[in-house]
Amino acid sequence: MHRAAVLGTGSCLPERILTNNELEQMVDTSDEWISSRTGIRTRRIAGSGEQNYQLASSAACKALEAADISAAEVDLIIVATMTPHMIMPSCACFVQAEIGAENAFAFDLNAACSGYLYGLDLADKYISGRPEMKVLVIGSETLSARVNWQDRNTCILFGDGAGACVIGGSDHRGIVDSRLFSDGRLWKLLYMDSPASRNPDLSDPDRKGCFIQMTGRDVFKYAVRAMENAVTSLLDRQHISIDEVTLLIPHQANVRILGKLMDRLGVEQEKVFINVDKYGNTSAASIPIALDEANRQGRLQQGDLVLFCSFGGGFTWGSMLMRW
Numbered sequence: 001m002h003r004a005a006v007l008g009t010g011s012c013l014p015e016r017i018l019t020n021n022e023l024e025q026m027v028d029t030s031d032e033w034i035s036s037r038t039g040i041r042t043r044r045i046a047g048s049g050e051q052n053y054q055l056a057s058s059a060a061c062k063a064l065e066a067a068d069i070s071a072a073e074v075d076l077i078i079v080a081t082m083t084p085h086m087i088m089p090s091c092a093c094f095v096q097a098e099i100g101a102e103n104a105f106a107f108d109l110n111a112a113c114s115g116y117l118y119g120l121d122l123a124d125k126y127i128s129g130r131p132e133m134k135v136l137v138i139g140s141e142t143l144s145a146r147v148n149w150q151d152r153n154t155c156i157l158f159g160d161g162a163g164a165c166v167i168g169g170s171d172h173r174g175i176v177d178s179r180l181f182s183d184g185r186l187w188k189l190l191y192m193d194s195p196a197s198r199n200p201d202l203s204d205p206d207r208k209g210c211f212i213q214m215t216g217r218d219v220f221k222y223a224v225r226a227m228e229n230a231v232t233s234l235l236d237r238q239h240i241s242i243d244e245v246t247l248l249i250p251h252q253a254n255v256r257i258l259g260k261l262m263d264r265l266g267v268e269q270e271k272v273f274i275n276v277d278k279y280g281n282t283s284a285a286s287i288p289i290a291l292d293e294a295n296r297q298g299r300l301q302q303g304d305l306v307l308f309c310s311f312g313g314g315f316t317w318g319s320m321l322m323r324w
């Protein structure tokens with residue numbers, strides 16, 4: 001059976017770097033508080049010419065170049081995002097136009113920080129039916145536009161960026177298995193309202209505008225437990241020990257969540273790719289950005305087993321195992 005394999009990776013980060021010291025000037029916080037609680041030191045902030053679809057398109061072009069595939073050969077574009085610059089058309093349609101992928105169909109997918117794994121899983125389903133397909137799976141976010149810069153609980157956490165993979169069929173490598181989960185009952189712990197909605201159900205005075213709202217401690221607890229379960233149940237199903245995994249690429253939420261997760265899984269730090277210190281939490285973009293960096297740093301060799309896991313608003317979470 002053909003599975004979805006990565007043929008090339010790319011990423012794009014905005015130029016502007018926002019440091020913790022700069023945040024000290026904006027809200028009542030400190031570099032020491034942010035670093036010790038989250039491990040985040042800098043994040044990137046999108047400026048003019050760096051809208052979501054532009055970051056996504058740039059990441060996609062780099063992935064296509066790495067895969068040696070032209071835009072015209074792309075059959076499908078999936079953009080995982082919760083911060084499209086417009087509700088309609090989708091970010092994916094803007095990417096299609098920007099890169100000239102005239103033979104593709106294109107749509108967005110919103111599963112918050114788990115969007116990239118959901119997108120890869122979907123690509124795998126398409127590829128299993130039509131192995132000759134070439135699919136661009138992109139994770140791209142401009143969260144800085146949806147963060148309340150007066151709320152110190154959230155504004156320190158997030159950043160902007162995009163990552164992409166070209167996916168194609170292979171009979172000897174690619175996605176081995178995945179486990180995806182959601183629990184919509186817990187949505188109030190982490191959400192972002194729609195901008196300027198006239199829906200009477202959304203005029204609740206408790207809701208505080210279209211910014212990210214979060215109950216941090218609860219999110220922390222659920223995130224660790226959920227990612228641990230997603231990983232262990234996947235490895236059990238495949239009869240694979242964590243020791244056989246070459247690299248774990250988790251959603252880059254923050255280093256304390258990742259530290260707890262590593263402890264519970266019994267995985268050494270050298271086997272875990274972490275770049276949240278540089279980029280903060282870029283939601284759906286965090287896994288493909290990390291994968292592109294790991295790939296370009298030569299951390300992955302053919303035949304390696306790569307493990308992914310994620311957790312985000314919804315709640316949504318999941319894990320995926322891939323033979324590189």
Ligand code: ACO
Nearest residue numbers: 029030033037113152153156216217219220223253311312
């Ligand atoms: N600077 C200084 N003080 C702050 C800041 C800040 N930026 N933010 C909050 N505080 C204060 C709080 O007001 C509180 O003060 P109080 O005791 O006087 O009320 C104190 O610090 C402790 O607040 P807590 O929320 O209890 O701090 P905690 O140790 O839980 O850390 C954090 C907060 C970092 C948000 C943590 O809960 C966390 O990591 N949660 C997960 C959040 C996350 O990653 N969300 C991303 C989306 S989901 C995902 O990607 C997995």
